[in-house]
Amino acid sequence: MDTRLKSFSRSNWTKLASFLLIVAMVAGMSGIFIYWHFSGINPEVLLTEDYKESEAYGSDLRTVAYEVAKILEGDQETIPGGIRFYGKNQESSMSWPSHLTAKHFIEGDGEYFYLEEGRFKNSQTGETIFPYGSEASYEQAYFAFDDGYMQLKQREWTADRDVLIPLAAWIGALFLGTVVLLAYQFIVTGKKAGDEEVNPATVDRVYLEILLVGLMLLGLLWFSGISSLLYSGDIGFNGNGAMSSRQTANLYMAVGLTALVTTGVGVILLSVARRIKGKKMIESSFVFGGLRRGLQKGRSFMDGSRFDKSSLTRVLHQRQIYFVAGSLLLVLMTFLMLIVATPLAIIPPIMEGFLIYWYFKYNKETFDEIEKGFDESLEEQMKSERMKINLVTNVSHDLKTPLTSIISYVDLLSREEEMSPVARDYVRILSEKSERLKNIVSDLFDLARSTSGDIETDFEDLDLKKLVEQTMVDMEDSIEASGFKIRTDLPEEPVNIYSDGKKLYRVIQNLLDNALKYSLEGTRIYVELMREHGRASLRITNTAGYEMNFSKDEILQRFFRGDQARSGEGSGLGLSIAESFTRVSGGEFDLQIDGDQFNVFMKFPIGI
């Protein structure tokens, strides 16, 4: 399918419009049917043009034949309109109009019906029309329809036909349209433009059974509604061929009801269609889906496959199953023995005793093994933790000692008076770089300590708002030097938290340092503190001066800095330290990169 066509056919508007069209068409069909019902027109008019060939005529004929027979027998006195007849037996003859004789029928050129062997037959085809009375007491009987009457009937027939044929045509057209649109709906439902997946709608989360019950209820509602509406109105129109007001009201109500029910049924059917297309019929069914899940659970419980990852637990589990099964078997055997051979009933309990002994003995072994493994892993963990801490301490010392020498001798070197300008420049560079190295080493160990948990914390009740203010004043010089404006939004009242103030100072200082270092010139830095869901929430936002083509995880990784920022001052650990220090201070740390906006969020539980 062409993409543009697809995007049109899969657009929600197209789908909605076609759905509404379906509802309208079905409702329209129902309206036409009801109109037809109220008109009382025999649908047979559609089948045959000629009244005489219709089943309606056949039925009229039989009625008349029956009535004629009754009249002749003297059981009926009213004569049906539009016929003439003649009958004769041993005693008398009877006719209508009164002057008629058999001759009138036999010699007339019209069609008539005569009695032969107790049955009326058609004079032209010889067909038996009505199996009436084998013991008829008449020798002769004839009847025929008046020409005028037949002409009238034919006219009525034709008139009805003229009414009904367009209605039938409409129904056919609407039906065809409905089928086509339904097919379209089934094809495109759940599909979006440019996406071949079946997208489930909200209603698709409802269990299939509920939908089916809904479908049945809707059907019931429709049937009962329609039938009460159909049979509470009279059949046939009044004199001028229009519907009575009662019929009109019923018609509208029936159309409305149909529209409503069609909408409901349509939604349900489309949901079912999506399930079929998405192969989710069974899953979405409560009974089957639930059954399958139950079976899976049961199976994984019995064979212990859910303990696949821990072999010892699996062994325990299997032993447990054997134990229970064996015990059950032994109980059964006890009962059996009690019935068959009572003295032998002592054997199964003894065997049960062995079973219990076996069960406990091996379970104990397994438990010991588990215990041992657990202890080992715990010890391992502690050992590696200790090693990590020792490593940090030792490496720290080993790095700091030579660095102390370097810094000291560079300082001494810089005091030498007899030095060429070039050498002096070199010494200046050495001095700067050794200072930077000092900062990096210091940051590195702060970070290593805080991430390994080997860091001292000093928790106390403090006011985060005050801390932010203090930090900002403390950094006043560097803020002014940077030329950036910091906009703060702090609450009026204190925001008390229980945390480590010194660490949080480092956190905010690092974050503001970064913001000052990497912001786009002319932009502002925002510091916002508020209470949110019982927590203190601190946010620092700035606009980066370069493209942040890295992810949140990347930037939080130690040493990672945006490439453009690599050449700057600092250790590149500021953000990692901020994150780690926030955590050891009992807070949550998160950041978000939104285009050029760099947002850092910190959340702390509010104290008393």
Next chain:
Amino acid sequence: MEKPRILVVDDDREIAAAIEKLLVLEDFFVVKAYDGMEAMDILIGEDVHLIIMDVMMPRLDGLSATMKIREERNIPIIILSAKSQDSDKILGLSMGADDYVTKPFNPQELVARVRSQLRRYMDLGDVGSSRKESGLRVGSLYLDEESRELLVDGENVRLTPTEYGITQLLMKNPGVVFSAEQIYEKVWKEEAYSVENTVMVHIRRIREKIEINPKEPKYLKVVWGIGYKIEKLQQK
């Protein structure tokens, strides 16, 4: 006047030599020792005015040596250590050291700290402790409430009336944390409203005047999220 004699104790000979050269350039007389035991030996025979002591050393470590020296003598001791955690500093100071400098150190800062300790020691000497002081003393800070003067290592530091008020309040209650509001109400004698910045700015100025390294203050400290205090130091 005789050159002050400084004992430098460090097992790293290069560092010891570097400190020696640094101090000699500043006109001090330097004696070196490479572990605690050696230091103790030198102290018996020589008159020393100040000790710079490393911590991690063979035979006798710096902290033990400090403790031993303190049992008999009042010489200023500056600990020089690669251990930089707060607990290390507190431990060192509680062992009787007068100052704690972390490696790698800034040479100028070390010299300044040496001078500060020496001034106090030479100024007051061993008799200092017996001299009657009418003002407030915290470490080498001395506030003469009569002349409204602040002496740092015996040198007069100029303070504005507000700065003086804050210093006085904090020095009267060493170790006690005051919030910005409390300081404002007590010093300005006005109702405090949004005064965090005002007070903090003054604190910073005072710090710049009295601290050797305002970034790592020894006396006037910010208690983050709570307030400000002047550290309570052991009186010797």
